[in-house]
Amino acid sequence: MSLFSEEQGGSVHGGTPPSTQADASLCVPELREGRGAFRLFVEGDALFDAMIAAIENARRDIRMESYIFAADEVGARFVAALAAKARAGLDVRLHLDAFGAGQRSFQNLQRELEGSGVQFRWFRPFGALHPLQYLQRNHRKLLIVDDGDAFLGGFNIRRLNSRRLHGETRQRDTHVRVSGPLAKLAIGHFDRLWHDAHQFPASAIPEDPKNMEALLVPSYSRHCQHRLACLHAGLIAKAQAHVYLTSPYFGPGIMIDQALQTAAMRGVDVRLLVPRRGDPLVAGWATKAAYALLLTAGVRIYEYLPRQLHAKTSVIDATWSIVGSANLDYLSLFVNQELVLLARDQTLTEQLQAQYMDDIAEAEEITLSIWHRRGWRARGLEAIGWTARQLL
Template identity: 30%
Template sequence: MIDFISNNWLISLLILNYLLAIGTAFFVIRNNGNPVSTLSYVLGLLLFPFVGLLVYLFFGQEYRKDKMFKRQGVFNHKIIKKWEKKLLVDEESLEKYEESFLEQYSAVVGLVQNTQRKPLTFGNDVRLLNNGDEKFEALFDALRKAQRFIHLEYYIFGQGEIGRQLLDLLCERAQEGVAVKVIYDYVGSQLASRDKKRLEEAGVEIYPFMPVWFPNLTRKLNYRDHRKLCVIDGSIGFVGGINVSDEYVNSLNDSFWRDIHLRLEGNVVKSLHAHFLLNWNFVTGSKEISIAEDYFPKVKDCGEIAMQIVASGPDSDSPHIMRALFTAINQARESILITTPYFIPNEPMLVALKTAAARGVDIQLMCPRDGDSWAAKYATHSYFRDILASGIRIFHYCKGMLHAKTMLIDGQLCSVGTSNFDYRSFEINFEINALIYNEDFTQKMQQHFEKDKQDCEEVLLELWLERPLKEKIKESFSRLWAPLL
């Protein structure tokens, strides 16, 4: 046997690979997971020797998810529900809401409130921040005015010019006595050890989210903290698609990056803050998180906007963001406008959109012509023929990279946040979105959508069907891996 192995080492390795691959494939099937994802893994294991096993090793195992359930679920029950219970809308207020012009969206409100205990909050003000320049100007201004604490959570905390400016400001505020806490995703960020040391020496508490070995080789490792949020003094919040990186700031680049962020004031900030504190507890490994009274201060009405925060991740028992958007799509009567850098929908969302289109709802999808991911681009394109045939209009954004993650319903309800319209955002990563129930704000968002269409080319079905065969082949193979992208 030893002689055979030494003389036929390649064949021996292949035999070992397929023994492991068949056993792993059986284990994947036995888990009764998402059928599309399961099939993708099984095909990878059987068709790509060695590579398939490595992909499953890095992306497919669920031990991290099990660990999160144990560590986060208890604290969600003890702490977060305690604070958000104070904000839950009583029946009388909800009845008044249901009698308003947004009555048709009470199903979305009820879903989020009943399944995730995320309250509908009133008296909020929302400021739309277009692109990185506006976002960082507003963020830095708020950071300079912070009196008690600054809490940040980012998927990408880069080392470029904008990252240096933020680092300098955080160090300055911490040295002035403001309590600063930072969570950064270990895979998505490129925070140097010297920068982390400088922050810590200035008094900033900073922790990575789920450190992994060789992060540069595992850019898509499962269960990443994809959120981009900041809470200042419990009264001002920021959330949206813009990370801390120079590529998001157009004044620092020759290329153009289209994105959207929000500046929030009012009770909605409490709900946003609760999610930060929950993740802070997770990354620090604390047995009991210490919540100061000023973390949830009483605030006066700042405006007339009703809002909810909806979050999802592998620590929850259902894909809350996906279910909220799914319900909103089913409630739409006139229009659905979607912007997303990656359109890789799961089957329920695809059916919901096609069904809405069949009802006569005007559905328009905007995504980048040239994205930042080759595989995601072709996976997105693989859905175009089907949805174009269903009557959904598609617009390719040509001015640069479109990274905004928004959905507008009937000019009355909009979602803005970190969640892409893909399987990874719906099922795997930690995401957070703001649901805004306000006609004036949604109309403003719709005006920006129409303005962005001026930088788009509409994708027409008859021309799309004539694209080269090699493009179609790339799309078909990319779609096989869609749940992993």
């Protein structure tokens, strides 16, 4: 019996996603209820302090990967901590995305890392022989220390996430710390990309998670090439009370779009929090291109106002929570390497729901009447966004 009934969806290299909500709901695993097993971070300074402390307390090995790893004060702090542990004889591995982190300004930090004994790799640098591989990026953010603690979520390594360094306009994001069995499972996910392997190691995907309260879910698996999309659609289809989604980029495709509309029409409180301003701008236009059908179905849409929104979270009823690197858009769900925590933990769900209410208190709700009154310029930009969605 596989973890999910995903044989419906084909393999990583072929097949199609479940075509109905009933099929998608088969992708929701059976987990036991937990409480209080995770630590949530919504401020970069607190997260970075905790990550550095974990690195400094490491005794055997450290594995880290990030999409963006800036050559700034935050990046230099992490490089110094990693280099010190490598010089002390620990097995330290750093895997960075060649597009997100591969800037010329990083070269000095790279030399420091490699000179201290840190094992360093770029994920898919551009190669003339396989140029299309460059289109898939490693968008994950993951730190694993001694197979005992792991951190994952949306925070990149950069000063933009620090209130101390960037100020009140710092980026809004979410991360989570896990420990025990989940940290050990994270090693399998890290090692697969480190060795550029296509198949998931069996140890990274438990076949029977009934005795676990959470899982680490990648963007695809051995049995389903659309795993995150199927998981979200399945959870939304099962929702009875509410669905609270936060995504900086939104364009998830037909399966999730239809699940959201159907849930709202049957009376579920479905809410979507997105940024007021997209980064880049065309991403915001693409997000707005999805508004009309969602609003008509009864989905409530909020645009976050005070600062840049980068968190990727989902709260479904009082039961399910998702925190990770994946946006609800085409690139995250169908192209890039992503990793999220799926938890059935009451404490985490309550914390995420409370944070969600704080966030929408600082957002403007876009009602259907407001949307109908938008000007011709906004409609033109929406058309550009709609075209961009179709091209993806």
